[in-house]
Amino acid sequence: TPVNTQTAVKALPDAQTVTEVTHWTDRLFSFRCTRPASLRFRSGEFVMIGLMGDPDPKTGKQKPLLRAYSIASPSWDDELEFYSIKVQDGPLTSKLQHIQPGEQIILRPKPVGTLVHDALLPGKRLWFFATGTGFAPFASLLRDPQTFEDYEQVIITHTCRDVAELEYGRRLVEHIRTDEMMGELLGQENLGKLTYYPTTTREESLRMGRITTLLEDGTLFADLGIDGMSPDTDRAMVCGSLGLNTDLKAILESFGLEEGANSDPKHYVVEKAFVG
């Protein structure tokens, strides 16, 4: 029961308190929580978060139920933010979607991940390709001054089933463009570097189609007035479903881009979005 879950979590050293919850659609929500003073992370990294699982029917013991979640907040923020899908029969998200401010989650303070600036060689243009909750690591990276210092152009594409699922990302981009503090932090003159390219696949909108299709048929480049991609100039970060990641990797490789890692920076990096 929820009461038992909360009692058990409170006893754990890695407990953090939820401060705010926003439900975006019946499939998507975001929440904020306290940040351990000792937690340092690089924009784009993920941590393991979760709740106590149900008691074992035989022993009555509860084990933590943890999943990888990209940190959606920037590294300078006092709090942490996460963006999640709700899977009705998902072991964790079926419970996590009911979390309320004041309640606690478990957070293992060991950030890791490949969607980091360190894994890319210097370049001119940075592409962020997101589908669904894959927007989360980019919500962090888009609020990191380094993103705009290191590149001449930053393009974020976000593909969702319908318009409502784009809202979290749309608001974040709007906040970056209009908030005075964000302008100061990122450099007002840098905001023009940012291009936001939302698309939907199952509901009519201004731009429809999977980003893979729009890349392959040239629509994306035509829309943006860009010739194409090259390992000399372009860097990319990809975060979506397994299918999206596989398909986009093949497209990026067809342009000559190679996959990088923390220990071996190259032209693009990929991470699977949390899926339930």
Ligand code: A2P
């Ligand atoms: P589609 O509606 O054609 O499946 P989801 O909500 O299922 O995670 O999907 C998020 C978005 O990612 C959807 O718009 C979906 O399009 C798109 N998508 C799913 N698989 C792929 C893929 N292999 N390549 C490109 N886009 C994909």
